[in-house]
Amino acid sequence: MSVQERKQRERAERERLIVTTARELAEEQGWDAVTTRRLAERIEYSQPVLYSHFRGKREIIGAVALEGAAELAAELRGASAAAEGARGRVTALARAYLDFAERNPAVYDAMFQLDGGLAFAAEDTPEALKEGFAALLETLRDVAGEGVEPGRFTEVFWASLHGLATLTRAGRLPAGDAEARVELLVGRLAVV
């Protein structure tokens, strides 16, 4: 059965190749440039092989989004763990979130702007997405304040970060004062 195992492994590797290539291409030239033809050319296969791994382009975006969600969750946890004090952890968390969005705009788009066919806030929400929310919740629960549900507080805090991330990147907010906005946001929302 070693042959089948090898084939299965090669197949899995190719699937990884597709996802990472899609991500690279998206980061390089934006998601508009990620066409099935270009993607196929980059991985040096024909278009139809993409459809033997994924149902369509949407699912490829979803795979990139999932990969990104896992990374984001890990970075958030790392940033929070490295900081001191409740307030310090929250600030580090917010910085890490915005930093991730800025360093991986295409991945961030795949997660939150584009339709990757992923379910949110539902039963069949993929584990990686729940992990991301959980990573936020763990740190934010300490600063939610009296009588405020940690989950709800996390939603609001997350939404604010998301708004800052998207508006900044779209040029809707002046790029320079990002740090000042974070300070203001954390200072007001977090109850120390």
Add this chain to the structure above:
Amino acid sequence: MSVQERKQRERAERERLIVTTARELAEEQGWDAVTTRRLAERIEYSQPVLYSHFRGKREIIGAVALEGAAELAAELRGASAAAEGARGRVTALARAYLDFAERNPAVYDAMFQLDGGLAFAAEDTPEALKEGFAALLETLRDVAGEGVEPGRFTEVFWASLHGLATLTRAGRLPAGDAEARVELLVGRLAVV
């Protein structure tokens, strides 16, 4: 010169027709359904006439966005003016903003999610967009708090609203608790 005037008027009317039809179609079936062919068919002209009014689809989206921005600014001013007290005005403002986004999802997308080719936070930012920001600023300056630049506070507040609006509509946040989130956000951000 009456003939030329009539033609000019008819041309302006047709341009209005294009924009309102694009908006209708987008609200009905989403922006993906707004193709130049469908749009042309609805206004009962051929495709190329669209390009005699707009440089391309992007500019049509931009025109819808501009129209929406003017409406949003007016609604925000109205809501704020109808409420009592600094805190009450801010809450009314936030509700009005989120309400607009929910009632006009396609227009909101045109303004903030899609590329309408509009400049933000720059010199050549269209008047309607500045008006929208100004409408927020007028009410929010009263609750920015000591030593906080009203403009920066408005940016943060706006970003939070934007995050709530987009995440809620994309199903990323549970739909039911919108009001509770607004209360929490306003209660924390606004300094009364």
Add this chain to the structure above:
DNA sequence: TCGATTGTCTAGCGGTGCTAGGATCGAGGT
């Protein structure tokens, strides 16, 4: 060694945004 299965490709479908070039029509001058 041979049939079956698996894997991959070529070619093509209907759709997209956008444009070139020809037909039509009406205003203005003679």
Add this chain to the structure above:
DNA sequence: ACCTCGATCCTAGCACCGCTAGACAATCGA
């Protein structure tokens, strides 16, 4: 009243998109 000519609009088509059917080659089990 007619004719010219410019503005206006449409037909047809380009290159590209996501996606798929069907032909073909390679590999496996008997």
